[in-house]
Structure formats: structure tokens, C-alpha cells
Amino acid sequence: MADTASLRSPRAGRAARSGRTGRPAQTSRSGSVVVHTILIVGAVVMVVPFFWELMTSLKTFAESTAVPPKVFPAQAQWVNFSSVFAALPFGTQFVNTVIMTVARTAGQVLFCSAAGFAFARLRFPGREVIFVLFLSVLMIPSQLFLLSQYEIMQGLGLLNTITALALPGVFSAFGTFLMRQFFLQLPAELDEAARLDGANPFQIYWRVMLPLARNGMLALGILTAIWSWNDLLWPLVVNNDPEKMPLSAGLATLQGQFLTNYPVLMAGSILASVPMIALFVIFQRNMVEGIASSGIKG
């Protein structure tokens, strides 16, 4: 990711060889201390809520309401976690969330890369019009589709199913837009070369373009996975059976049961969000790079 634009500038070779990236020169030691101080303060603000979440999940209700706040529980109350399992079909909801996320992610990566390629590289009548139609969907707040999508699911008999959870999220105008941007940046010569070799458009897509757009697909996949895992409004509308809810909706209903019993609520929060966080910590490099590459110009 480092030497990107350096290839465009005339002094490309020199900058690339010297390994210097677009970073301002290093200054004094004291400057470095200031920088680290600011960054550490910020990092603390980011992390303290998570730390507090963990501590509270192990406290008794009385300890959690102590004034002034007690940091550590006297004894780790693992019973809070078992209360969550007793109140929610947690395992089932976890599986629901995984299935929904995988379906949406795989579907979007596949379909949006195909469509993105077509819009970027193929000519067909009505291409511009259809693309603008896609773009218009981007502008529309998703709540606009909600009531009608609900009725469609109802008509199909898909209420309270995981299919209903996943289905609308499989098709994405944003994903198409993103992939189109990635494909647009690939040089046209590649197509030409492939065509000269007699490849049809599908083969160009499948064999040539897709591998090169891996970054784009990765970015799209990661964004879709995170968004699917966190989706709340649609699951709340379409599934009312706790057995069919994903974790996001399940956690929301936990609040309805336990009101302000924070230790249990914190235990539930941890259980529901840990999988995605763990995934992130393991694959953070890929994930962050994927997200960064989605912030394309124009």
C-alpha cells in the first residue's frame, strides 16, 4: 500500500528505491513524546468502555451500582453469563448470524463483482441508464424499502426465516459501485489483449479481471461482513421468533428482559460481539487494508 502514487510522479524510481512513503519528516524526540501522548490518550478513551464492559459482566448487581464505581468485582460472577444463555437461545442466534453473514458476503462479492465488471468494461445498450438506476438506490435510505420488503417476505412465506434475514442484503448497489470503481482502475490494455486472444467477456471477467480485483473483493467482503453482523433494524422487523433472530436483535431483546441489570447485559454484549472482534484481531491487517482501499477517490 505504500508506494502507490509514487509510480505516477516522474521521480518514481528514486522515491520507490529510497523506500520513502508519503510521510512527513521525523522531528524531534519531544515531538514524538507529544504524539504518543495524544495517541495513547485517544487509545485509552477507545478501550476503557470495553474494559468496563468486561469488569461489569463479572460483578454482582450491587457491585455494578456502587458509588463511587468499583473497578474489580470481589468475585467473578460467571453466573451472569449463564443467565444470558438461559434467557436467549444464544447458540442458535450465533449460528443464524453466521449463516446470514456468510450468505450476504458471498452473495455480494460474487454478484457485485460480476455487475461491477459489466458496468466498467462491457458495452451494452442502456448501460448508463441502468447504472444511474443502481446509483439512485444508493441514495435512498434503506428504511424506504422496509415496509414493502416485509410484505414481500410475508407473501413468499419467508417471515421468521434466516433466508428472509439474508436475502435483501445479498444484492447491493453500493457493492456494485465499489467493484466498478476497482475495475475502472485496471488498464484497458488487459481487456484488449484478452479479446485479441479470443476470450469472451465472461472469460475476461473470470480469468483476468477477478484475480486483479481481489483487493476490491476483499474490501467489499469485509465491509459486508461487518455490516451484516451488526444489522439491527431489518432483523427486528422481519423475525420475531428468538430462535430465528441474529445476535444483534437478540441482544436488543435481552435489554427488554433484564431492564437495567447491567452485569447480565454486559455479559450478553460480550458474548454477542466477541466473535467479530476476535475475527478482526486475527485478520486485522487484511481487514484494515481492505477497508482503506474502499475509500477510493471520486
Added chain:
Amino acid sequence: MTEQTIATTERRPARPSPRPSGSTAGRARTRPKTGNLRKGEAFWGYLLIAPTAIGLLTLSIWPAIQTFSFSFTTWGSFGGHTFTGLDNYVAVLQDPEFGQALINTFLFTGMTLISVPLAIGLAALLNRRGLRGVGVYRTLYFLPVVTLPAAIALVWKLLYNGDFGLVNWFLGIFGVHGVSWLANGSTAIYAIGIVSIWSSIGYNMVLFLAGMQAIPAEYYEAASIDGAGPLRQFFRITVPLITPTTFFVAVITVINSLQAFDLVYLMVGPTSPAIQNAETVVYLFYQKGIIQGQGGYAAAIVFVLLLIILVLTLFQFRFQKRWVHYG
């Protein structure tokens, strides 16, 4: 960004598979006639966009049209839509609750936009050459982005608690007496806005970092030679050159913030005395449309929101020529 450029110029892609058999072989020797190419292309073009196009048509475009038609009807308790013309729109525009929800939403959006300069600043700090622990910082700042909004809402509810919350304990150190931040109408939306900043700053920071790393080193070198300090370099070089990313982030942030729902729903809720000063437009839509079953009215609410989003986005696009520098 321009990572694809590297992929293609530094590494030669594998040759495409052997020629397809049959009649195309001969033709491949010469420049294919545009007419023939277009025919084959069109077929593939339509085929490749088919799944997404059909999906979007049935699950997005058609529902949008249907919802538009809903907005001109009034719904009975258990179904049945009666045509009532523009009544819903008139009611929405006259409804003080909608007006307040709009104000709340704008306040929330304004607050979330604060994360943009903050993210730029953080990215600039992380971008310094030779800084140790960039990966660690990046991970920590990014944590909220991958955390369930429901979990974030509950944790912050705990932190904001008027009696035993950490926020008030912290303020107490400085002698400031804290209130029930989420239960008071005057403070709720701001408290929620802070959570929104907290949870999105990591994401924006990563985007800005990528944008900054695309800036050629020579610019900074030249500035150093001219005697400009890091702060000067930041404002004169970094900020202007990342304006495309800034624009992108701003547009996305505005569009997303105008649709805020999750945090309000989870942190405030319908029985809170603060709800009228905290509910966003989408929350109002949920209350009226899903909870109270007034589908027609709710549809009108969302359409007015759509208009607002369109106008604001258009405005941002028009206005970008003034301040966005494209390389």
C-alpha cells in the same frame, strides 16, 4: 486507492486460458468488428448484471415505488390501505414531533461530523515516519467499528448512568456535577452523538491514513527544505491533498447519520422522558410505521427524509469544486 496500479504494472497477469475453440479463433487475428463485439458483449453484459439487477429491482426499486404509493394512503388497524392523497405529507410537515426529530437528526449529524477532523488529526499523527506501534494503535482505534452497535449502546448506557456511571465519576474528579445524560431531553442527543463519534473515528482514521500515504514524499521534503515545521506541512500539504478522501468521508457520514436509528432505539427508548428530544427521523419512522402501524404516514416521513438526503448530497457534490483538489 491506486493499489491496482501496482498489481498490474509490476506483475504481469497470467496469460488468459488457451483460445476458445471454433469460429472465434480465426477472427481473433484481426481487430474484431465493433458490431459483432457489441452483440456478444451485450449478452454477457446483461447476464453479469442480471442477479444484482433483478435483486435490486425486486427488493429495492419496486419496494421504493410501493412505499411511495403507500405514502398517499392511510392504513387500517389490520390492513387495508385507503387513498388519502397528500394528507400524510401535510401532516408530516405540520407535525411538531417530526420537526423536532429533524432537528435532533441534524444535531446528531453535526456531532458525528466532528469525527472527521479528529480522524484527520489522528491519521496525521499515525502517519509520521518511524512511529512505533502503528499497528497497535490502529487496532485499538478500530475496535468500536467491528463491535455490535447493540453492545456499544448498552456499554455506553452504563457509562452514562447518572448515579454510578464512569462518565460522571470522571467529571466528578474535576468538580463537575454530572446528570443523567441519557434521561434528560437537553443532553440526550449530544450524549448519543459522542458515542457516534467514538464508534466511527477508527473507520474514518483508516480511510484518511490511506489517503495520506498516497501523498508523494517529495512534497514534504521540499517543504522541510523550505523550513516548514510539521504543523505547517500538515495544513499546507496534507489537508489539501486528502480533500478527495475528506469529501468521500463527509458524504458517507452525512448520509449515514441522517439515517441514525440503532443508538437512539437502544440507548433511549420510547418510555424515556428524553425521547422527544432524542428521536431521529428514522426512529420516528419505526415508531409510526412498525410499532403503531401507521404505514402511510411513516412512508411519507421516509420520503421527506429522502428528499433531504438528496438535497444535501447534491449540495455537497456541487460545493466540492470549491474545496476538493483532485490529483
Added chain:
Amino acid sequence: MKIAPSPRRRRVLFSGLAAAASVALLLTGCSSGGSGSGGKVTITYGIWDNTQEPVMKQIAAEFEKANPDITVKVQLTPWDSYWTKLKTAATGGSAPDTFWMNDANFAQYASGGAIKDLQPMLAKSSVSMSDYVPAQAKAYTYKGDVYGIPKDVDSIALWYNKKLFQEAGVQPPTASWTGDDLLAAAQKLTDPATGVFGIVAQSTDQQSYYTTIPQMGGQVISADKKKSGYDTPEAIKAITFWTDMINKYHVSPTLQAQTDTAADNMFEAGKVAMIYEGSWAAAEFAAVPYTKQNADVAPLPTLVKPGGVSNGLGNVMSARTPHPDQAWKWLEFLGGEKAAALQAQSGIVIPAYQSAQDAWLKSPLSKTYNLQAFIDDLKVATAYPSSEATAVWQDAVQTEMNKAWTGDETPAEAAHNSATIMNKALAAEK
């Protein structure tokens, strides 16, 4: 950045993706598999209370023993989302076959044709409406026909913390307490040093003004359901009774504090010494060790005259159920002696089946708490205020009343505004 994978690997990678997507979607199809296979009929039963879920499942098991060709599936939807989901499901014809109904929403569902008229089936059955508490039998009758079988009743009483009373040297509540006695005790029990309040003055209608308005001699809604009773001096006094506790006497946490920490949680943590709560709370409080040991319940203090509010649940059948006969068999069983006995034994709710109420008084919970208090309150309670479109005015009134609690409006203003809202909604009803 890795080199692009070889053609074969690419193919595998992407067919893998496609496979993943289709498997995922297929799985979803499989897991959403339909109800009863091979001649067995499955009836769904929608409920909202997780404390009662085990009892309902127990009743279902008993029913299935006697009716081996019917399976009953208990579906729990948390209270917060129960009515929302039910309404949309009923609109689309996918409501559970049978489900819980309460007094407030009954008229809307009956008049909207969402629940089935049970009169024809009742005529041929052993169930008789006279088995149930008369007020509830009436509550589930719409235009002369029965649309629901009463399930349970509840009432509100005064829960108090024995330990805090002892420590403060205050005599525990008795049946002869007046409003002044309540206030005096609350003042003695409030201790800023320990952060304990004498009472928590909730703004939730059932636990506050619905109990005090009849006690002041007023009514929330007129008998003919056409007029609101909020803008009367009695109602205003009933509201002021509570708001004064917060804003004048400071014996209760503010509404904001109650939003941060639920009133029930406050009582369970020993932060408030008294709370108006329902008979259903007995099981919840008994499940928390602190309140199991230290809580008890007494009849409501009398403000001007005895009174209170009683709500009831009923079991109803969806109008569009594909299995009306089996659903009726289930409802019949639910309304019978066995089911009532099981409910009574659990102690969680008071059965509407009158002859089972004694069993409730003898349930295990009666050893912990003075359950008689609720039966006493039931005798003087008024029915839960409802009309055909309760949902239209109830929440709006609650939001309005909240303003009196926070001090943003005076009780008189809140009462007048509430009456306006309510009268407007009532006028719009047929």
C-alpha cells in the same frame, strides 16, 4: 501483496464462494422447515413473559399427553416487541395460532377481525364463562360474543423492604394505611447519606395514576368509553400525589434516575424501600435473593376511598389460523381447571378461573410473601382502562404525564393535555 493465484486455484476459490452462498441460502431454507409432519398438527402459542414460559410449557406437555396428535409450540416474544410483531403478523395472516391478549388491546383485535369469535365453539364446550372472574369474562366479550378465554388477573399492591423498615424503626404498612401514612413512612425511610429513597414514584400508568385516580374518586375513562376522566380535580390530585413525592418531598428518585435504573431493579437492590408493583412481580422478586429475604407486600394504602386497578390476560385464537379445531381444543384446556391449577401453583399469576385462586394463595410463593394483599386489592379494583383504540391514546398520554413527573409541566397541565389527546382519539373511534 500476493501474486494472483493460478487459474485452477482461482476457479476453486470462486466456485467455493458460490458454493458457500448457495449452501448458506439452502441451509436457511432447510432450517425454516414447516410445522408438523406426518399427520401431527402443530399449534403455535404466542406469549411474552419469560417467567411464565416454563409453566406454559408444562401446561402444553399435559395437553399433549391427552391429545397426542397435537403439538403445542410456545413462542416467546419479549414484551417490548410483542405487540409490534403481533400486529404486523396478524395483518399478514401469520400470527401464532393462539396467543396472549390483554384487556387494553382486546377491543382493537376483536373489532379488527384479527381474532376469532369463540362463541360457536363455546356453546358446544364444557367451558363456561361463569367459571371466571366476572370482570374478566366481561372484558373478553365483544358485542355480546366471547372472543377470548380469561387466563389470569392481576392487581397492584404495596411492596416494601422489611429490612429497611426495621433499620429505620418504622412500622411496616398495614391495611389501614392512608396516603398520609405512606408519605410519613417514606420521609422517615429516605436517607440521603446512604442514597436510599422511601418510595419510587413510577410514572408508568398501571403502577401510578391508574391506582390513585379511582382512589381519589375519579376515573380514567367514562363507563361508556366516550370521554376521558383526566381533566377532573380528582385525577389531578391523584397525579399530584406522585409528582409531589419527587418534586416536593424528595422521597423518590427522579424520573430520569428511574430511566437510568429501572424501578424494579432499584427495589431489588435495596435502593428504595417501597414500590407499587403487581402480583406478577412476586415470582421476579422471589428469584432475587435480596428481595426473597427482605421484601413483602401489603394492601394499597387508601387515599380517599379503597380502589386499585386490575388487568387481565386472555387466550385468543387467530382469525386466520389454519387449525381452528385443534386451536380450540388447546384454548379449552388452557381455560380449564388443570391449567389454572398449574398456574396457581407456580404462584406467578392469579388465575382468572375463580376456584383456582385459593390454590394461588397456598402456592409456595405464599410462604415468602403475603399474597392475600393482592386478593384484597382485587376486590376493590377497577378494570384496566381500555377502549377500541387504546394504543392510540395510551402511549401519548404516558409521554404527556412524564412531563409532570420531570416537572416540565404542572400536574394540571399534563392532565388537561392528556384529556385532550384521549378525547380526540375516542372521538375518532366508531
